Each structure stands twice: as structure tokens, then as C-alpha cells.
Amino acid sequence: MTRQPNGVILDMLERIPSGNEKEKKDALRHVIQEVILYGFSKTDFFDRAAFCGGTAIRLFHRLPRFSEDLDFSLISPDKSFRLSDYFEMIDSVLRSYDFSFTIEEKQKIFDSGVRTAYVTGNAKELVLWFFPDGGNVYMASNEKIRIKLKVSVNPPPGATCELLRSPLPAMHYTRVYDLPSLFAGKIAAILMRSSHGGGPDGQKRFQNRDKGRDLYDYLYLLSRDTHVNMDFLNSSLTSRGYIGEDFALTRDSLMELLEKRFKEIRYDTAKDDVRGFLRSADEIEDWDSDFFVSVTRDFLK
Numbered sequence: 001m002t003r004q005p006n007g008v009i010l011d012m013l014e015r016i017p018s019g020n021e022k023e024k025k026d027a028l029r030h031v032i033q034e035v036i037l038y039g040f041s042k043t044d045f046f047d048r049a050a051f052c053g054g055t056a057i058r059l060f061h062r063l064p065r066f067s068e069d070l071d072f073s074l075i076s077p078d079k080s081f082r083l084s085d086y087f088e089m090i091d092s093v094l095r096s097y098d099f100s101f102t103i104e105e106k107q108k109i110f111d112s113g114v115r116t117a118y119v120t121g122n123a124k125e126l127v128l129w130f131f132p133d134g135g136n137v138y139m140a141s142n143e144k145i146r147i148k149l150k151v152s153v154n155p156p157p158g159a160t161c162e163l164l165r166s167p168l169p170a171m172h173y174t175r176v177y178d179l180p181s182l183f184a185g186k187i188a189a190i191l192m193r194s195s196h197g198g199g200p201d202g203q204k205r206f207q208n209r210d211k212g213r214d215l216y217d218y219l220y221l222l223s224r225d226t227h228v229n230m231d232f233l234n235s236s237l238t239s240r241g242y243i244g245e246d247f248a249l250t251r252d253s254l255m256e257l258l259e260k261r262f263k264e265i266r267y268d269t270a271k272d273d274v275r276g277f278l279r280s281a282d283e284i285e286d287w288d289s290d291f292f293v294s295v296t297r298d299f300l301k
Helices: 007-014 021-041 054-061 083-096 123-130 179-192 212-223 230-239 251-264 267-275 289-299
Strands: 049-052 070-074 102-105 114-122 144-152 161-166 172-177
Touching: 007 021, 007 123, 021 054, 021 070, 021 083, 021 114, 021 123, 021 144, 021 161, 021 172, 049 054, 049 179, 054 070, 054 172, 054 179, 054 212, 083 102, 083 114, 114 123, 123 144, 172 179, 179 212, 179 230, 179 251, 212 267, 212 289, 251 289
Parallel strands: 049 172, 070 144
Antiparallel strands: 049 070, 102 114, 114 144, 161 172
């Protein structure tokens, strides 16, 4: 009997549009992310950590864009945390669903407070195995599918979480930041990526990038009337030095910070960052400072 691809994975892939080569690779990444989460759930990982970031919004709250990384944050700070302790289970679960991957932790020269690893497999082999009737595949034989895992081991306090059920690839639970905490995380990322000075005191704080993915996620959560976890946002901004301990973070002062930030963003750069993660780029063509200020005034809760 000829060996067939895993039926559970084929069923999962059928839920995801996958017409062209890029969509096939994105669909595989999506399913691999879900399998990795299932692997983590078979350990004590979600007793210690919570899922956060853009992929959490996509998988649990239907964010309509693709996302690459799996971001997590420990519930309580623990600089001794080792992501490699979970590699054996992740590898075992991936292999049980016909995925052959390597898992490697990124070694950093200094402790940034983030543990990072990469789950890597051969893209062409995976596409041909799970899409045998997909037609010609014009990708290099050494092209990779890579999922980045990131765990913040020294998170600011104040985030709140919920335990959410996932039916695939098998029933399991994932600890996830709730929507107000996810929203606070996105707002903090937008503010702290300032390219023209940073916080209210004018000091540069964070990476000099304008990430359109954060802006897209911000608009999505804003459109859903999501409230902001202000305690978590305040501790996030304070712990990174964006605001001082004596700064009064209120709805009005947050609006002022966002207005200032929206006026300095390079929107061409931001659009380029997110365009490859969307099925249609039409929804971002109107992006400019006036647009973001206007929608924020209308909807920020």
C-alpha cells in the first residue's frame, strides 16, 4: 500500500485557501503553527506561559492576515527558563503528523530577556507531500519553511489571560492573552517603534522600524471595540523606559501619545511591511496619519 499524507493535516489544509504556491506554503505554516501549539499543550508549557502577538489574534480571533512567528510570554518572570526543554515533545508531535523539522535555539551574545528558536523544514518536500495534485512547484530544492518561536522571560506585569480550547489537530487548551491585553501589547509595540525620538522625553526607545503588521492588527482590534488593558500597557511602557514612573497614563494622554506617533510613521515603509501578509492590499491604501488619528478618536475605548 502506498503511504499517504496524514489525514488530519489534509483535513486542516482543506479549510485554508491554497491556490498558488505562496498560499500553499502559507497554509502549511498555519497548520504547523497549530501542531506546535498542540505539542506545547502536552507539556507544562501553558502552566508557565501564555500565547500572545499577531498569530494569537489570527488563530483565536480570526485576524484576516497571515503571520509567521509564535510569540509567548511567561506568566511570571523566570530568567532560568529554557525553551530547549520543550524541543523533544515538539519534535515528537510534528513527526507524528508527518512533519520532518529541525528545532534549533538561537544563541544570543547578551540576555535580551527573550528566548528564541526556529523550527525549520524543507518547503518543496512539504508542499509536494501534502499537495500531490498541486501542479508544478517552482521553488528551489533548498527553500525552507521556518517558524520562529519567541518567549519573553521577563515580562511586565498586568496582562490577563484566558484558557481557550482548540479542536485541531486534537482537542487541547492554550493559555492566551485576552483581547484587552493583546491590544495593549500592540499599542505598546506601535509606540515603542518610534523612529523620530521615542517617548515623551524625546529619547529613542526601540527598534527603528515602522511595522505595518502592528498597525494592521491595531486597526483590527480597534474595529472590534476592544478595550485596552491600561494597567498592562502602563507597565509595558514604563518597564521599557518609554514613559516615567510618574507619567499619568489615561485615555487622554494615550490619545496624545498615539497622535504624535501616527504623525511620524513612514507609511510607505509600513505598507511594504504588511503587504505580503494580506490577500488584498486595497484595505491599506488609505493609510496615513490623518486616517489613523481619525479612527483612533472614533473608536479607542
